[in-house]
Amino acid sequence: MPNRRDVAVVGRGIQPIHVRQTNQRAILSVISLQPGISNAELSRVTQLAPQTVSAVLVDLERAHLITRGEVLRGKRGQPATPVFLNPDGAFCIGAEIGWNHIEICLVGIGTQVLARYRRDYDYPDAATVFDELRTVSAQMTGKLTAAQKRRLIGLGLAMPGGVGDTSSLIPPPPGQEELWGALNAAEAAAATTGLKVTLFNDGSAACWxxxxALPAPRPLSFVYLLIDTFVGAGIVAENRLWEGFSGNSANLGSMLVTDLEGHSRFVHEVASLHALRAQLAAAGCPLSAVHEDNPPAAARAVLDKWIADASFALAQTIINTARVMEFERAVVEAVLPGPIIARLIEATREHIGRFPTLGRHSPAVAAGQLGRSGAAEGAALLRMHRRFFSRELAHMDA
Known part of the structure; x- marks a missing residue:
């Protein structure tokens, strides 16, 4: 008997409603990238008939997803009416339950962040964190008008894998293994908030x-590495987020690399803030010391060694990933001061430049646009992408 999953993947047909949704999402995607575009230009870019574009725009306007500007006259051809994405057309809550913090934000369809909340902790407490998510989400949505509340499409939740797992590099405190093991995070978030919830890997959400945030023209394919408690990662391949069947495919932090002493290590063990914090603690310094304008000598020495070790690990990760898939750019982001990120990236480039190459050119390495983790807002943006912009068949019913 064939595997049911195989049949579901290759045997799903396209219904007429999906054709209409595909056209709507194609047009909405173009409007989001080219605000003020006209009907005629939409028809040219999407290669849809003018009457099809007009009909789709009527549907989108009824759904409050677009607005029309004043008619532009005086140019060649018929008067043109510019079309814009309606910033009040849809809203989504984004949340990240991370190893050491929770972050919650309210995001509009135009990518604007309307509210943000963050709290640091030692470890996520399964007994209280979802109640906190409910309370803060309710406070944020309580400021929306009645019409705006009707356009709230749910909650995107970003989390790392391994929370509550005793085999993790950060073992859970007493009682947390049982609490996390007994719940499904998406179901728990939905039950407490009353919202529809989609769960995403934190690295993938931050990557999105x-x-x-990337300015046009965006690279079609890139690898994203986030230096946080651990090394989160995401991959965009041909403009699609590569998540895999489980949603955790881009687990580059678990890649085995060789450290400067020749030992095999996980990237998490070398290039993460968890590693930096442990090394600073051994020298009698807190992690906050490296955020100071003039860190103590002991902290500077630890930081210098960590940058050397981390950049070597990141360079191997980037090169090895580039041998599996083609991408134009590797983006390195870190929850660290800008000058430290710049040093880390420059050291990574130097290591890559010294590695032998066979065939393909080495990818460029660039700093991120956000200067921090964007997992919370990325989770909201991903949920809205699936709902309004993605033309993948699996997302048509999102």
Whole structure:
């Protein structure tokens, strides 16, 4: 008997409603990238008939997803009416339950962040964190008008894998293994908030936020590495987020690399803030010391060694990933001061430049646009992307 999953993947047909949704999403995507575009230009860019474009725009306007500007006259051809994405057309809550913090934000369809909340902790407490998510989400949505509340499409939740797992590099405190093991995070978030919830890997969500923040022309394919408690990662391949069947495919932090002493290590063990924090603690310094304008000598020495070790690990990760898939750019982001990120990236480039190459050119390495983790807003943006912009068949019913 064939595998049911195989049949579901290759055997799903396209219904007429999906054709209409595909056209709507194609047009909405173009409007989001080219605000003020006209009907005629939409027809040219999407290669849809003018009457099809007009009909779709009527539907989108009824759904409050677009607005029309004043008619532009005086140019060649018929008067043109510019079309814009309606910033009040849809809203989504984005949340990240991370290893050491929770972040919640309210995001509009135009990518604007309307509210943001963050709290740091030692470890996510499964007994209280979802109640906190409910309370803060309710406070944020309570400021919306009645019409805006009707356009709230749900909640995107970003989380790392391994929370509550005793085999993790950060073992759970007493009682947390049982609490996390007994719940499904998406179901728990939905039950407490009353919203529809989609769960995303934190690295993938942060990667998507980076993609949205990138100025045009965006690279079609890039690898994203986030230096946070651990090394989160995401991959955009041909403009699509590569998530895999489980949603955790871009787990580059778990890649084995060789450290400067020749030992095999996980990238998490070398290039993460968890590693930097442990090394600073051994020298009698807190992690906050490296955020100071003039860190103590002991902290500077630890930081210098960490940058050397981390950049070597990141360079191997980037090169190895580039041998599996083609991408134009590797983006390195870190929850660290800008000058430290710049040093880390420059050291990574130097290591890549010293590695032998066979065939393909080495990818460029660039700093991120956000200067921080964008996992919370990325989760909201991803949920809205699936709902309004994605033309993948699996997302048509999102």
């Amino acid at each position: 936020a980076e993609r949205v």
